[in-house]
Amino acid sequence: MPDHAPVLTDRAGRRYPVDRPRWRGDDGSPLMVEPLPGITRREIDTGVNSQWRYRAALPLPEAEPVTLGEGRTPLLEREWAGLRVAVKPESTNPTGSFKDRGVSVMISALRHQGVTRLLEDSSGNGGSSVAAYSAAAGIGATIIAPATTSASKIVQSRLHGARVELVPGSRQEVADEAVRRADALFYASHNWHPLFLQGTKLIAYEIWEDLGFTAPSAVLVPAGAGSLVLGCALGFAELRGAGEIDRVPRVLVSQPERCAPLARALAAGAEAVEAADWPRTLAEGTAIARPVRDREVLRAIRDSGGAATAVPEEELLPAVRELAAGGLFVEPTSAQVLPALRRFRAAGVVGPEDTVVTVLTGSGLKAASVLSGLLDGRED
Numbered sequence: 001m002p003d004h005a006p007v008l009t010d011r012a013g014r015r016y017p018v019d020r021p022r023w024r025g026d027d028g029s030p031l032m033v034e035p036l037p038g039i040t041r042r043e044i045d046t047g048v049n050s051q052w053r054y055r056a057a058l059p060l061p062e063a064e065p066v067t068l069g070e071g072r073t074p075l076l077e078r079e080w081a082g083l084r085v086a087v088k089p090e091s092t093n094p095t096g097s098f099k100d101r102g103v104s105v106m107i108s109a110l111r112h113q114g115v116t117r118l119l120e121d122s123s124g125n126g127g128s129s130v131a132a133y134s135a136a137a138g139i140g141a142t143i144i145a146p147a148t149t150s151a152s153k154i155v156q157s158r159l160h161g162a163r164v165e166l167v168p169g170s171r172q173e174v175a176d177e178a179v180r181r182a183d184a185l186f187y188a189s190h191n192w193h194p195l196f197l198q199g200t201k202l203i204a205y206e207i208w209e210d211l212g213f214t215a216p217s218a219v220l221v222p223a224g225a226g227s228l229v230l231g232c233a234l235g236f237a238e239l240r241g242a243g244e245i246d247r248v249p250r251v252l253v254s255q256p257e258r259c260a261p262l263a264r265a266l267a268a269g270a271e272a273v274e275a276a277d278w279p280r281t282l283a284e285g286t287a288i289a290r291p292v293r294d295r296e297v298l299r300a301i302r303d304s305g306g307a308a309t310a311v312p313e314e315e316l317l318p319a320v321r322e323l324a325a326g327g328l329f330v331e332p333t334s335a336q337v338l339p340a341l342r343r344f345r346a347a348g349v350v351g352p353e354d355t356v357v358t359v360l361t362g363s364g365l366k367a368a369s370v371l372s373g374l375l376d377g378r379e380d
Contacts, residue, residue, distance in 0.1 A: 038238025105199030204235020
């Protein structure tokens with residue numbers, strides 16, 4: 001277990017106790033857990049067949065886990081873009097996406113802190129995950145989502161017992177509405193809550209163990225709010241601090257061209273994203289116009305020596321079809337990493353000498369209504 005009491009910090013450097021429910025700092029900025037020392041392979045609880053085998057790497061070690069068996073997703077070898085890559089399909093998590101990693105830890109902390117009712121905003125995957133884990137924890141959940149959210153994602157949340165409200169407007173407008181309601185109901189946003197990132201970081205520990213306790217040279221992830229970017233950055237930094245790896249992998253990021261604020265800011269050398277209106281994209285899980293942690297995400301990409309690319313909309317559904325032809329059924333948000341990898345290869349960002357891990361974030365079952373057009377030959 002960590003040998004010091006973990007604390008939260010905001011962008012102004014204020015410190016807050018980690019054991020009290022709080023979702024942002026007094027200055028309105030997002031919170032982060034102060035850097036933790038990480039764990040060694042000897043501290044893995046090999047008797048636990050879930051991501052909680054890395055429990056010693058988490059703050060609040062006394063919190064009883066709310067778990068549905070998340071983590072321990074496979075690592076598959078594939079040849080994409082002329083490269084041998086390792087593919088991690090997060091669709092095998094309990095609710096069908098990587099969000100279960102962060103939500104399991106966040107809900108465990110909130111139940112331990114005495115939270116009995118919460119509010120979440122989501123375009124689908126985060127909401128269905130919060131609904132499931134809240135149900136397992138005995139916590140009442142209210143989910144607000146864009147009216148355009150895939151029906152299958154909404155059904156899942158409602159069947160878990162959550163109250164779901166569909167709100168007109170963009171994904172960003174829904175997030176803004178949630179913040180306005182946060183005074184009336186505890187806001188357990190997976191994009192804001194610092195303990196969500198603590199769960200997401202465990203994917204780095206899992207990749208490290210999957211690869212025989214080594215780090216890849218690069219990790220490719222789709223990014224909206226950037227929680228996977230920060231999770232990988234946090235987890236691999238801890239492993240390096242613990243002396244388990246010599247270097248952290250480069251974090252490579254894919255965003256849809258119709259909503260690519262992080263890629264645009266990175267190309268411009270900016271420290272934060274600029275406000276902009278973006279058209280609707282099929283990659284709805286990454287349609288975040290103003291990521292809450294934009295500064296931290298951009299810094300993490302740069303510090304790792306990573307890069308970002310924007311994928312044209314017309315390449316999304318063909319990528320879904322191509323992956324499905326190889327047995328991997330994913331939503332467009334996930335499929336964008338395939339054309340992104342080709343772009344990184346063509347630009348010389350990655351090559352045959354690299355060990356690349358590519359994360360597929362969510363199941364195609366979450367976007368069945370959109371993907372049914374592929375069966376009719378429609379790709380528009």
